[in-house]
Amino acid sequence: xxxxxxxxxxxLSQALVERIVDxxxxxxxxxxxxxxxxxxxALLQGAGASVDRATGQVRIGRKIVEAALAKxxxxxxxxxxxxxxxxxxxxxxxxxxxxxAAVALLDHGTQSERKATTADLVEFIKLVETLExxxxxxxxxxxxxVPSPVADAFRLYAGLCLSEKPFxxxxxxxxxxxxxxxxxxxxxxxxxxxxxxxxxxxxACPSPPLKWSNLTTQSLIDAARAGVPxxxxxxxxxxxxSPTTIAGTLVQHVAENLSGLVIFGGSPSSFDMRKGTTPxxxxxxMMIDAAYAQIGKHLKLPTHAYxxxxxxxxxxxxxxxxxxxxxxxxALAGVNVVSGPGMxxxxxxxxxxxxxxxxxxxxxxxxxLDGIAxxxxxxxxxxxxxxxxxxxxxxxxxxxxxxxxEHIPAGLADRDPYEAWVSAGRTSIVDKAHxxxxxxxxxxxxxxxxxxxxxxxxxxxxxxxxxxxxxxxxAREF
Amino acid sequence: MTKTETYxxxxxxxxxxxxxxxxxxxxxxxRSGLELLExxxxxxxxxxxxxxxxxxxxxxxxxxxxxxxxxxxAAMAVLEPALNRQGAGTAMGGKVVIGxxxxxxHDIGKNLVASMLQAGGFEVxxxxxxxxxxxxxxxxxxxxxxxxxxxxxxxxxxxxQRRLIGLLRDKGLRAxxxxxxxxxxxxRKWAEEIGADGYAENAVAAVKLAKTLVGRA
Numbered sequence: 204x205x206x207x208x209x210x211x212x213x214x215l216s217q218a219l220v221e222r223i224v225d226x227x228x229x230x231x232x233x234x235x236x237x238x239x240x241x242x243x244x245a246l247l248q249g250a251g252a253s254v255d256r257a258t259g260q261v262r263i264g265r266k267i268v269e270a271a272l273a274k275x276x277x278x279x280x281x282x283x284x285x286x287x288x289x290x291x292x293x294x295x296x297x298x299x300x301x302x303x304a305a306v307a308l309l310d311h312g313t314q315s316e317r318k319a320t321t322a323d324l325v326e327f328i329k330l331v332e333t334l335e336x337x338x339x340x341x342x343x344x345x346x347x348x349v350p351s352p353v354a355d356a357f358r359l360y361a362g363l364c365l366s367e368k369p370f371x372x373x374x375x376x377x378x379x380x381x382x383x384x385x386x387x388x389x390x391x392x393x394x395x396x397x398x399x400x401x402x403x404x405x406x407a408c409p410s411p412p413l414k415w416s417n418l419t420t421q422s423l424i425d426a427a428r429a430g431v432p433x434x435x436x437x438x439x440x441x442x443x444x445s446p447t448t449i450a451g452t453l454v455q456h457v458a459e460n461l462s463g464l465v466i467f468g469g470s471p472s473s474f475d476m477r478k479g480t481t482p483x484x485x486x487x488x489m490m491i492d493a494a495y496a497q498i499g500k501h502l503k504l505p506t507h508a509y510x511x512x513x514x515x516x517x518x519x520x521x522x523x524x525x526x527x528x529x530x531x532x533x534a535l536a537g538v539n540v541v542s543g544p545g546m547x548x549x550x551x552x553x554x555x556x557x558x559x560x561x562x563x564x565x566x567x568x569x570x571x572l573d574g575i576a577x578x579x580x581x582x583x584x585x586x587x588x589x590x591x592x593x594x595x596x597x598x599x600x601x602x603x604x605x606x607x608x609e610h611i612p613a614g615l616a617d618r619d620p621y622e623a624w625v626s627a628g629r630t631s632i633v634d635k636a637h638x639x640x641x642x643x644x645x646x647x648x649x650x651x652x653x654x655x656x657x658x659x660x661x662x663x664x665x666x667x668x669x670x671x672x673x674x675x676x677x678a679r680e681f
Numbered sequence: 682m683t684k685t686e687t688y689x690x691x692x693x694x695x696x697x698x699x700x701x702x703x704x705x706x707x708x709x710x711x712r713s714g715l716e717l718l719e720x721x722x723x724x725x726x727x728x729x730x731x732x733x734x735x736x737x738x739x740x741x742x743x744x745x746x747x748x749x750x751x752x753x754x755a756a757m758a759v760l761e762p763a764l765n766r767q768g769a770g771t772a773m774g775g776k777v778v779i780g781x782x783x784x785x786x787h788d789i790g791k792n793l794v795a796s797m798l799q800a801g802g803f804e805v806x807x808x809x810x811x812x813x814x815x816x817x818x819x820x821x822x823x824x825x826x827x828x829x830x831x832x833x834x835x836x837x838x839x840x841x842q843r844r845l846i847g848l849l850r851d852k853g854l855r856a857x858x859x860x861x862x863x864x865x866x867x868x869r870k871w872a873e874e875i876g877a878d879g880y881a882e883n884a885v886a887a888v889k890l891a892k893t894l895v896g897r898a
Contacts, residue, residue, distance in 0.1 A: 306836055318836075351837070442744065443789060476742035479790055479883075480865070 207576040209295060212535035214494045220501050223450060227457025228265040235262035236413045236462045240420035261462075268461050275464055277503040279432050281339070281369040282400040284390055284650070290338055290369060292404075292432075292466070293505040295537035297572060299530070299565045300339035300371045301331055301558060302512045302546030303406070304358075308344065309547055309554035311637050314517055316552050318347040324358065325680050326644060327545075328365045330555055333643040336565035337544055337558075341371040344553050350673035353664070355379040356386070357675075359403070360664045363390055364657065364681050367650040371434065371542060373406035377418055380405075380425040382667035387431070389659035398430030404466065404540070408436040409459040411444040411471075423463055434466040434507045434540065435459070440474040440481050441491075447474075449491050456495050467499030468507030468540070470550070481549055484514045484525030492529075493536035500537065508533055511543030511561065512550065518557050518633045522547060526557075527564050534568045556636035559643070563614040570611045578605060615639065649681075684715070688724040691756070695728025695800075696735075698748025700755045707759035717764050721802075725756050729800040733885045743793070746884065750796030757799060774801070775827035775895040778820045780808035781864075782841035787834035790864065793884045794830065801888040803828075814845045821858055827895045830887070833864040842867070843875040859894045863887060 215223070235253070238244055238261050248254040253262040278293030290298060307316040308323045319327075324346045331340050342358035349357045355375040362370055363386055374380050383405075384397075391397040405426045407419040415423075426433045437459040439445025445452040452471055460467050473487040474480075482488060492508040499506040510529035515521035526543065533541040544561035545553045579585060579601075586601040596602050615635045617624060624630075661677035668675030682690075687706070694702040703725070710720045732749040735741035741749075777798050781791045788810045795807045806820055817829050833839040842862045849855040859878040862871065872880035878894060881887035 476744060477739070479743060 205577045207574045209572060209574055210535055212493060213497055214490060215497050220498055223453045224457055226454045228268060230458040231263045231462060232265060235260050236415060238415045238420060239417045242424060243420045271464050272502060275504060279505055282402060283369055284367040286400050292539045296539055297534045298338040299541045299544050300341045301343040302543045302550060303341035303343040304345050305343055305551055305553040306345050307552040309552050311556055319344045320348045321346040321680050324361055328362050329644055329647040330558055330640060332366045333647055334562040336562045339371055340366050340368045352671035352673055353668050353675060356382045356667050359383050359386055360660055361681060363660055365649060370403040372403050374422050377421045380422060382663050384429050385663045386660050389656055401432055404432045404434045406434045406436050411437060411439040412455055434468040435463045436468050436470050438470040440472055443474040449487060452491055453494055466507050467504040469495060470509035482514050483512050489529050489532045493532050496536045496538045505539045507540040508538045509542050511541050512546035514549050516548050526561055530564050530568045534572050555640045556633050559636040559639050560632060566611055566614060691724030692728035695725055695749050695752050696731050698745055698752050700752045703752040703756040704759055707756040711763055717760055729753050736885050747793055750800045753800035754796055774803045776804045776824050777828045777830055778806045778817055778826045779830040780812040781810035781832045782838050783811060783813050785833050785835055785838035786810045791832035794887045797884040797888050798891060814841055814848055817845060828859045828891055830861045836866045839866050846876050
């Protein structure tokens with residue numbers, strides 16, 4: 204049987220990849236990065252970097268970077284809440300997670316954005332739990348009715364109670380790491396268990412150009428100590444916080460990512476020179492993402508990107524084409540963790556209807572990645588035995604054998620003939636998605652969580668509230 | 682070179698965003714004893730006005746806008762001290778205090794508005810980013826500003842715009858200042874809701890609005 208080729212996209216020539224990496228390393232050596240965290244400065248100095256303690260400017264020689272790269276795993280494994288299902292983060296394995304962290308929800312009834320509440324967060328997590336093609340959850344919605352000092356941990360608290368999928372998450376305050384790590388450890392039965400079977404990835408964002416804030420550096424350090432993987436989300440905006448050329452932005456991205464290491468991720472974008480906004484749906488943005496993923500693979504690092512999302516404010520054609528283009532490009536580029544489904548409006552809003560539609564896009568993308576297989580030996584000559592002109596393949600055994608494997612279900616995509624579509628009520632895909640959301644939420648059944656673990660999670664959340672000066676009770680919504 | 686030609690070159694330097702040329706021409710003007718108020722009004726200001734038009738027509742974008750504003754700033758840095766000595770400084774227009782509100786570090790847009798306001802003839806006191814609301818008031822009182830401009834990029838920090846208006850009321854100072862709000866989450870509706878004097882969607886509109894509010898339109 205001839206091996207099936209996995210489709211792949213490589214935007215950069217090898218020569219350009221190497222040149223970009225070289226310039227990124229040169230930037231780190233000559234200019235360095237500004238690090239606003241005292242412990243990090245000490246660690247970097249100890250590793251041989253040239254640190255100006257007064258200003259926080261750190262110049263890192265390439266030998267140090269190369270040594271760190273040699274120690275960084277090319278592949279990590281994430282496990283689900285039960286610890287039995289493993290997900291490879293590396294190579295060309297592609298996993299989608301909902302875009303994080305939205306503050307608003309697109310309300311289907313009013314077609315307007317509104318602040319998200321705990322009730323929305325609960326529905327969001329439950330819905331994602333039912334979506335087959337989103338392998339990971341993210342703490343994607345920030346509940347406005349939760350006191351802000353504990354908002355970061357509360358999302359994870361809810362998530363761990365309601366879902367078995369691995370989580371992509373992050374802290375909003377330095378204090379947030381400890382309770383969040385404790386919650387993950389509680390699920391795993393201890394810190395050792397968590398180190399052995401990671402359940403979550405923590406996002407940390409350098410501040411372009413070339414700076415690491417106190418909060419994000421602390422997250423990196425805390426996560427590294429706890430054996431929790433970190434995803435670095437550099438977000439240069441071309442011509443604003445990074446050079447305007449795509450290649451130039453890639454150089455800066457390399458410098459920022461290498462100064463932090465682990466998962467080569469990001470959310471860079473083109474910068475709209477009229478509106479001053481950051482179009483995640485721009486083709487240039489997707490090209491930057493696909494290209495830095497290629498560079499990440501060259502460096503043998505797992506990769507992440509913010510793709511498969513849209514800047515549209517409602518579920519309209521723009522939402523469709525931007526998300527779909529991004530999902531396809533991400534998959535072909537072999538991005539390991541793709542954060543985006545469900546997201547609208549410059550990473551600020553989630554839509555339950557869009558999550559369902561996007562899950563369908565992911566299904567199509569996974570079909571693309573499966574490629575075109577030989578299937579039979581010989582490929583088709585056997586199927587033509589006993590051929591009569593005008594024969595239909597509908598009842599052919601070959602069809603019965605292969606059609607369900609070869610062709611995925613339509614999902615929500617409309618395949619009706621026109622009259623049928625009219626008689627059925629002229630429903631748009633968004634309306635179909637809305638009905639599907641309700642159906643899925645109704646069918647949702649909470650995966651069993653041992654009572655002891657639930658009590659531990661409650662306790663950690665309450666204690667975090669107390670230490671932050673706010674009152675939090677164990678959640679009744681879940 | 683005639684005065685007309687000189688003034689044309691000054692405008693051109695602004696439109697081209699050529700900071701060095703703008704500064705050089707200002708220094709020449711000082712040396713040759715030209716009437717400085719006229720230099721600003723007939724030489725440089727037409728340039729910035731042209732830039733505003735090009736923006737509205739969709740010909741100029743943020744890079745050009747910011748470069749031109751910087752060129753204007755460079756020229757004014759040369760001319761302002763001399764103008765102030767002549768006592769003509771105050772004729773240049775109202776004083777504006779601007780900054781990004783407490784808890785928010787975004788400043789690209791705010792910097793652009795500050796530059797454009799300065800280019801538009803206002804004396805601008807830019808407090809930077811993550812500015813405590815009380816500081817806006819203290820500065821406005823200190824310099825006798827007419828307008829306070831508040832920028833916020835996050836729905837969370839936007840609340841501070843409402844807070845400032847409350848603080849002004851508490852101190853009995855609300856009527857003394859025009860408060861303008863801006864930033865991605867701000868809207869006209871928001872401005873009305875919190876009792877601000879106005880909202881502008883971009884830097885060019887902000888300058889127009891500021892001029893209208895201080896009666897210089």
